[in-house]
Amino acid sequence: MWQRTILVALVAVVAAAGVYWWLSAxxxxxxxxxxxxxxxxxxxxxxxxxxxxxxxxxxxxxxxxxxxxxxxxxxxxxxxxxxxxxxxxxxxxxxxxxxxxxxxxxxxxxxxxxxxxxxxxxxxxxxxxxxxxxxxxxxxxxxxxxxxxxxxxxxxxxxxxxxxxxxxxxxxxxxxxxFVADGARSAQWNRGAYLVNSFGHCAECHSPRNALGGIIAGERLAGGPNPEGEGWVPNITQKRLGDWSAKDIAYFLKTGELPDGDSVGGAMTRVIKNSSQLPDEDIAAMADYLKSLPPVDGPVRPKRKEADG
The missing domain is CATH 1.10.760 (Cytochrome Bc1 Complex; Chain D, domain 2)
Incomplete structure (x- = not known):
């Protein structure tokens, strides 16, 4: 009896390994x-x-x-x-x-x-x-x-x-x-959607991830913990950028300057070095698309600990 049990277990292991090998190819x-x-x-x-x-x-x-x-x-x-x-x-x-x-x-x-x-x-x-x-x-x-x-x-x-x-x-x-263009939207909006979601890969940093490192689809572009372990990546839907105009977003992508006059820091400085090189019409297209995103609630940022004393 035990020999049959071992044989069945071995067959199950081999079958599972075969399925894994096929699915992971x-x-x-x-x-x-x-x-x-x-x-x-x-x-x-x-x-x-x-x-x-x-x-x-x-x-x-x-x-x-x-x-x-x-x-x-x-x-x-x-x-x-x-x-x-x-x-x-x-x-x-x-x-x-x-x-x-x-x-x-x-x-x-x-x-x-x-x-x-x-x-x-x-x-x-x-x-x-x-x-x-x-x-x-x-x-x-x-x-x-x-x-x-x-x-x-x-x-x-x-x-x-x-x-x-x-x-x-x-x-x-x-x-x-x-990527499939939205026929109900303008050519500029579709160009922005294409750049933001494909090569621009904005969601890769600006979205929270699950325990396996996959983007949480319902909170895409809603910010979250910096995947590199330090700081917080901001929400770039209208939840946070609601007060920004499309021109504000385009100016930020071109110069790294925020509407309040402050300048970007951290890893985003490397991004601006790239986006600032893009044609103005592509920057405007990305801004048009980002401005159109509905507000999405992301994870709550932990409160900063107050210094002792």
Whole structure:
């Protein structure tokens, strides 16, 4: 009897392992040759700035935002991630990558070796992008300098360091649906919605997350604890920005100055360095979209402890 019980248990374990392996398998957005595309370098530069590539991938503590040798430490509740080298260095960067490999990485979070990237890389937003825009970004990156230097491995605690588990995470928190324009809205509003939700990946920082690191859908863009562990990321729906005009938001994205005359600080300074490079019409489009968001209540910010004495 006990032998039968053990056999049944073994079969159940093998079946469960098979289901896990199937569900967690990396899915390639593109395989083989990609459709012919004439690269638009000017658009690629716009996408580079909208995506904030330099914010994470530029070599820290130096002024040139095109030196994409990586190395920035990105803290999280699961450990510390280190932004990789995405320069044109053939050994340490992406100099040998094909366009299809780049599209798979950006839009589906899958490496050329067929492994999942951790979602510290915001492909959960980038997957909404148009493939042509990603191809233009790839072409633009090819014009930037190669930077030698291998970035150290991530420091992530078990079991979150198992890349195969990310496949299950994607099933839970990444729907894979493309961006669809709203026919009832203006072209400017749709452009803003596209930039904010795809390359701009605003929700990645400005939304609270659950215990597994997934964005809480009902509180999207409603702010919350800084995922890097220090401070609070503000609510950017009309719950907090109700007194801001679209022009106020656009001016902020261009200059980093708030309507009260104060200036932005912290990690947002890196974001403004990117958004300030965008065409004025794209900044206006993002402002138009953000101004249209309904007020959403986010998590309550803890009160600051008063100093002793």
């Amino acid at each position: 990396p899915v390639m957005a593109l395989t083989g040759a990609v459709p012919a595309h004439a690269p638009n370098l000017a658009n690629g530069e716009v996408i580079f700035n909208a995506g904030g590539c330099a914010s994470c991938h530029a070599v820290p503590d130096q002024p040139d935002r095109t030196r994409l040798g990586g190395g920035l430490a990105i803290r999280s509740p699961f450990g510390t991630f280190y932004a990789p080298n995405i320069s044109q260095d053939a050994n340490d960067g992406i100099g040998k990558w094909t366009e299809a490999e780049f599209v798979n990485a950006v839009m589906n979070g899958v490496s050329p070796a067929g492994e999942h990237y951790f979602p510290a890389f915001p492909y959960t937003s980038y997957h909404l992008a148009k493939r042509e825009d990603v191809a233009d970004l790839f072409a633009y990156l090819k014009t930037l300098p190669a930077v030698a230097g291998k970035v150290r491995d991530h420091d992530i605690r078990f079991p979150f360091n198992i890349r195969r588990n990310v496949g299950i995470w994607k099933l839970l928190f990444m729907d894979g649906k493309p």
